[in-house]
Amino acid sequence: MIRHQLVIVGGGLAGLRAAVEAKGAGIDVAVISQVHPGRSHSGAAQGGINAALANNPESHDDTPEKHAFDTVKGSDYLADQDAVYQMTQDAPQTIFEMEHWGCPFSRYDDGRIAQRPFGGAGYPRTCYGADKTGHYLLHTLVEQAYRRQVAMYIERFVTSLIVVEGECRGVVAYDMIRGGFEAFVADAVIIATGGAGRTYANTTNAIISTGYGAAMAYHAGVPLKDMEFVQFHPTGLYTTNILMTEGCRGEGGYLINDLGERFMERYAPTVMELAPRDITARSIWTEILEGRGIGGKDFVYLDLRHLGERKIAEKLPGIRDLAIHFEGVDPVTQPVPIVPSHHYTMGGIDTDVDGVTAMPGLYAVGECACVSVHGANRLGGNSLLETIVFGRRAGRAVVSFLADGGAGRPAPEAAARAALGAVQERVDRLSRAAATEDAYDIRGEMIVTMKQNFGIFREARQMQEGIDKLLSLKERLPRIGLRHAGGAFNLDMIRTIELEGMLDVALATAVGAFKRTESRGSHARTDYPNRDDVHWLEHTLALYRPDGPPELAGKPVALGMFEPQERKY
Amino acid sequence: MSEARFRIKRFDPASDAAPRYDTFVVPYEGSLSVLEGLFSIQERDDGSLCFRYCCRAAVCGSCAMYINGRYRLACQTNVSQLHGGDITVEPMPHLPLIKDLVCDMTDFFAKYEYIKPWLIRDEDHDPEGEIAQSPRARRKLDMPIDCILCGCCYSSCPSVWGEENYLGPAALLKAYRFEVDSRDEAGRQRLPDFDNERGVYRCHTITNCVEACPKELNPTEGIQWLKGAAVRRRLFGRRK
Numbered sequence: 001m002i003r004h005q006l007v008i009v010g011g012g013l014a015g016l017r018a019a020v021e022a023k024g025a026g027i028d029v030a031v032i033s034q035v036h037p038g039r040s041h042s043g044a045a046q047g048g049i050n051a052a053l054a055n056n057p058e059s060h061d062d063t064p065e066k067h068a069f070d071t072v073k074g075s076d077y078l079a080d081q082d083a084v085y086q087m088t089q090d091a092p093q094t095i096f097e098m099e100h101w102g103c104p105f106s107r108y109d110d111g112r113i114a115q116r117p118f119g120g121a122g123y124p125r126t127c128y129g130a131d132k133t134g135h136y137l138l139h140t141l142v143e144q145a146y147r148r149q150v151a152m153y154i155e156r157f158v159t160s161l162i163v164v165e166g167e168c169r170g171v172v173a174y175d176m177i178r179g180g181f182e183a184f185v186a187d188a189v190i191i192a193t194g195g196a197g198r199t200y201a202n203t204t205n206a207i208i209s210t211g212y213g214a215a216m217a218y219h220a221g222v223p224l225k226d227m228e229f230v231q232f233h234p235t236g237l238y239t240t241n242i243l244m245t246e247g248c249r250g251e252g253g254y255l256i257n258d259l260g261e262r263f264m265e266r267y268a269p270t271v272m273e274l275a276p277r278d279i280t281a282r283s284i285w286t287e288i289l290e291g292r293g294i295g296g297k298d299f300v301y302l303d304l305r306h307l308g309e310r311k312i313a314e315k316l317p318g319i320r321d322l323a324i325h326f327e328g329v330d331p332v333t334q335p336v337p338i339v340p341s342h343h344y345t346m347g348g349i350d351t352d353v354d355g356v357t358a359m360p361g362l363y364a365v366g367e368c369a370c371v372s373v374h375g376a377n378r379l380g381g382n383s384l385l386e387t388i389v390f391g392r393r394a395g396r397a398v399v400s401f402l403a404d405g406g407a408g409r410p411a412p413e414a415a416a417r418a419a420l421g422a423v424q425e426r427v428d429r430l431s432r433a434a435a436t437e438d439a440y441d442i443r444g445e446m447i448v449t450m451k452q453n454f455g456i457f458r459e460a461r462q463m464q465e466g467i468d469k470l471l472s473l474k475e476r477l478p479r480i481g482l483r484h485a486g487g488a489f490n491l492d493m494i495r496t497i498e499l500e501g502m503l504d505v506a507l508a509t510a511v512g513a514f515k516r517t518e519s520r521g522s523h524a525r526t527d528y529p530n531r532d533d534v535h536w537l538e539h540t541l542a543l544y545r546p547d548g549p550p551e552l553a554g555k556p557v558a559l560g561m562f563e564p565q566e567r568k569y
Numbered sequence: 570m571s572e573a574r575f576r577i578k579r580f581d582p583a584s585d586a587a588p589r590y591d592t593f594v595v596p597y598e599g600s601l602s603v604l605e606g607l608f609s610i611q612e613r614d615d616g617s618l619c620f621r622y623c624c625r626a627a628v629c630g631s632c633a634m635y636i637n638g639r640y641r642l643a644c645q646t647n648v649s650q651l652h653g654g655d656i657t658v659e660p661m662p663h664l665p666l667i668k669d670l671v672c673d674m675t676d677f678f679a680k681y682e683y684i685k686p687w688l689i690r691d692e693d694h695d696p697e698g699e700i701a702q703s704p705r706a707r708r709k710l711d712m713p714i715d716c717i718l719c720g721c722c723y724s725s726c727p728s729v730w731g732e733e734n735y736l737g738p739a740a741l742l743k744a745y746r747f748e749v750d751s752r753d754e755a756g757r758q759r760l761p762d763f764d765n766e767r768g769v770y771r772c773h774t775i776t777n778c779v780e781a782c783p784k785e786l787n788p789t790e791g792i793q794w795l796k797g798a799a800v801r802r803r804l805f806g807r808r809k
Contacts, residue, residue: 035621036678038718039629096696102688102750104710111701129714135628136714143687177667179583206624239600242626322626325645440612483616487583488668492616 001416004030004151005407006398007171007186009158009213011037013134013387014366014394015192016141016150018355021395023148027402030151032158032173032184034208034494038142041194041206042387045134046245046318048116048126049388050381051091055108056115059123064088066122071382072562074120074276075375076521076531078226078539080558083353083371087382090389095127098388103140105129106315116250116315118380120276120569124250126381131245131318137384156182157494158213161189161220161362162419164412168220168362172416172423179488181423183416187406188361188398191217192391195345195367199506201447203342204236204243214368215501217349218508222357223541225370225555227347227505228512229522231378232456234280236341237327238299244319244338246380248302249273251315255284256301256335257292263300268569275569278377278522281340285456294337301335308332340456344383346374346522347509350541350555355394361406365394372539375557376521427482427493435481439496442473442480442503449473450506454513459526463514470507471549477503504550508542511549516540533564572596573648575606577618578659581668591615592655597648603658604632604643607670620670627783630717633724634670635659640721640781661724676733677720680740684762688747689755706751713746713791715784722778722788728771735771736763738778738788745791748798757802764799772796 006022008015011033022029031037052062067088072079099105099113106114106129118126129136145152155176162170162185170185193213197205218224234255235244249255255273257263267283268275275283288298304312309332312320316331323329323336349364351357351371357364366387373386398406453466477500484492518532519525537557542550573595580588593614595606604625611618621631625644632643637657648656660666665673722738723729729737736744744763747753763769769792778788 035623035629035631036674036718039623039631041624041629044624044626044628093695096699099699100688100690100692100696102747102752104707104714104750105699107702107704107707109704111699111703113699132628132715135717139714146682147685147687177673206626206629207622240625318628325627325647487581487617489619489671490617491611491619 001411001413002182002184003186003411004028004184005187005402006030006190007032007184008190008192009171010040010192010194010366010368011152012040012042012192012194012366013138013141013384014391015190016145017388017391018190018192018365018395018398019150020141020144020148021392022398023150025399027399030153030184031145032153032156032171034155034157036154037145037152038139040138041209042384043135043138044206044243045384046131046243047118047247047250048128048133048381049095049137049384050118050121050125050379051095051127051385052088052125053092053095053113053115053127055112056124059115059125062123062125064091067091067125069562070121071373071379072375073567074377074379076377076567077537077564078372078375078520078557080372081561082558084373085561086353087373087385087389091385094385094388098137098140101140101144103129104136116247117274118250119246119274119280120379121381126250128247131247131316134384158216159423159497160419161216162412162416163220163359164415167360169412170416172419174494176489179486179490181420183420185411185416187402187409188363190355190363190365190394190398191349191368192364192366193368196502196505197342197345199447199450199502199509200342201451202236202241204233204241205342210498210502211345211368211505212498212501214349215505217357217359217362217364218504218544219501220359221544222359222362223350223543224505224508225347225350225539225541226372226512227508227542228516228540229346229376230342230454230509231277231344231346231522232281232340233343234277234284234340235302235338236343237323238337238339240326241339241341242322242326243343244302244323244336245316246277248304248316248319251311252307254303256303257287258294258296259292263287263292271569276377276379278524279569281456282524284340299337299339302338303335304331305333305335344378346370346376346378353390353393354397355390356397363394363398365390376523430480430482430496431485433481435479437476437479439480439499442476443499446470446473446503446506450509454510457524457526458513460514463510467507467510467514467549470503470510474503474507504544508550511552512540512542515552537564570596570598573601573606574655575610576655576657577610577670579669580666582666601648602644603636603646603648603656606648606656607643607658619668628717630719633661633719633721633783635661640725640783642719642783645783661720663724663730664720672720674720677723677737677739680736681718681743684736684740684744685755685759686743686747688750688753689758690752691754700752702751709749710746712786713742713749715786716742717784719783721781721783725777725781727775727777728773732767732771734767736768738792741769741772741795742786742788742791745795748795760799760802763795769796769799
């Protein structure tokens with residue numbers, strides 16, 4: 001049994017920032033991660049991080065209030081406005097701190113941090129390091145975690161929470177290097193495990209972005225919020241769905257259909273390619289549905305050729321490499337085939353601005369959580385910001401919690417043994433099972449169902465079919481077994497356990513989408529094309545029910561700063 | 570439908586007496602990366618196969634392997650680039666093995682930590698603005714900050730093979746990344762970590778690391794810069 005005051009599950013930006021904060025306050029903190037923290041999916045973020053620094057000559061009068069307005073409008077008014085304002089106010093300080101810790105942002109001639117335009121933003125306020133901003137931010141925080149000697153348990157797959165009388169007191173994890181399970185007991189646990197992109201067949205997300213962390217909390221009775229809001233990034237590579245940053249368009253790239261038109265003129269004539277992601281993705285998909293995809297196929301072109309080799313080398317070197325290696329085209333000389341791809345999970349574990357969940361002792365932060373600052377559609381450049389701002393706040397909140405009676409309670413040894421035993425038994429059962437169903441078949445059918453039935457455009461009958469399919473998969477799930485038992489680095493076991501969580505998270509998305517009879521942000525219904533503020537200006541909470549679909553409830557949206565209005569660009 | 574034949578080096582030190590090679594045929598349509606091939610095998614043919622994975626977009630550094638006798642990222646290697654024949658997949662050589670294609674990276678990260686891989690500045694208050702850095706000063710970081718810590722350079726370096734205490738190209742490239750940063754105020758703090766026989770002088774400019782790097786970085790260049798800086802400091806007491 002391993003003891004720490006605070007256990008953080010996940011070593012991406014949110015988890016590491018929380019760890020650095022708590023460690024700085026003298027807390028004994030441990031980060032547990034499925035991969036070395038430097039390999040976390042935060043590192044795949046490309047285009048940048050928003051803050052009203054007003055460094056760009058065109059943004060000299062930018063303010064956190066304007067950043068908040070753009071974010072709330074971008075969210076189609078579903079974001080909690082107090083949380084948004086908290087984030088945009090903290091943003092400049094967050095950037096300066098990361099910069100002082102060594103993050104290599106790109107610079108203007110006068111030495112200040114450079115900023116580029118991004119979709120849905122009234123000013124160029126996206127700070128960047130070329131097109132590898134996530135990689136640079138992540139390595140900076142990894143470095144700070146090493147500097148502070150944060151304990152790291154690397155290549156541990158966390159399977160479940162230890163809950164004592166309704167309070168979270170630790171986790172159980174599989175030690176991938178040595179094999180076997182271990183209990184980690186703690187006074188508080190922060191889940192920071194990222195999004196659920198891999199519930200979809202067409203995602204930009206890393207293979208470890210399964211949503212399993214959110215599922216752990218969900219299975220333990222903590223509600224998920226707004227799971228029906230799923231962001232499709234306009235530009236994923238056609239063959240692999242690998243991300244081509246919004247920075248491509250921020251730097252002046254065009255979207256082109258089969259007729260050679262810059263078709264965004266039809267959908268967002270003022271801002272063109274820099275419309276928010278939901279609108280741009282729908283526009284591309286409409287072009288494809290109406291037969292104007294390239295050669296009549298299901299992709300369009302991202303054209304960067306007019307930017308020239310020099311600008312691409314300076315501002316977009318990473319996506320050039322990706323396009324060459326993964327699509328076989330050089331953006332300097334050829335247009336890049338792209339397709340809208342699942343990119344971001346706006347929903348997640350229901351939390352407040354301090355990462356507090358419905359379960360005492362359990363906190364959540366980053367993409368696995370839903371504060372909510374993104375509402376129905378996230379603006380590019382706000383997710384990196386969210387991870388760091390709310391990572392720090394969650395770290396601070398745990399420090400207060402420990403000071404106010406959370407620390408010094410007796411270790412829940414019996415509960416830890418019981419949780420360890422339960423996981424072991426679950427795995428033993430899976431190992432002995434005479435399997436009549438294949439976990440990878442179920443996974444494959446699930447991700448295709450999510451792509452086809454809960455995609456960019458949604459409609460009741462198609463979604464009902466999707467829900468029926470997911471429920472049938474859930475029925476088949478108990479009949480799977482492991483092909484390989486025990487030992488180190490047992491991918492079969494990890495991926496099978498993950499599947500149980502993924503399917504429930506997918507169901508929360510599906511049922512939430514079916515029930516929400518309106519169109520808002522990323523949730524676009526052909527049968528309910530308008531936003532309905534009278535009935536639906538509220539968050540969706542999904543409560544886990546083991547034997548069927550989740551139970552849904554509403555939760556009010558925090559308004560107050562900006563009156564909801566029609567969203568036009 | 571096309572087919573690719575994978576020949577994979579297998580070894581589980583916990584149960585196997587010796588390594589072996591297993592052959593698998595992977596059917597695919599369109600395009601197939603080596604990483605996708607490994608997943609197909611793990612799902613359809615052999616649930617015990619193991620390998621590291623994460624981003625599948627060449628940015629996380631998880632899936633560094635030895636593929637057809639070259640250091641590569643499995644995700645970035647399309648089978649169409651391998652010109653037919655068997656695709657031989659082995660773990661990175663010269664590193665301790667955990668199982669199959671998964672190497673033990675403990676020493677690699679211990680050496681990374683040893684060179685103080687963080688910006689050293691004497692600050693005790695919250696910053697009120699950015700530290701100015703000219704685009705020219707920032708450009709010096711372009712190469713070393715793209716390191717993904719995959720370990721290819723470290724595995725490929727004969728000086729690492731011969732001296733287990735040698736810090737190796739990745740850790741030294743990281744030291745270079747901070748020493749060359751105009752904002753770093755380490756002075757002599759990092760110097761004793763690399764100005765010795767386990768540090769920069771163990772590099773004999775064999776440049777295997779340059780050839781091995783899947784991000785096309787040049788650790789040797791960084792190490793030579795550190796050598797120059799260390800020697801200048803010894804001779805003249807100057808910092809950079």
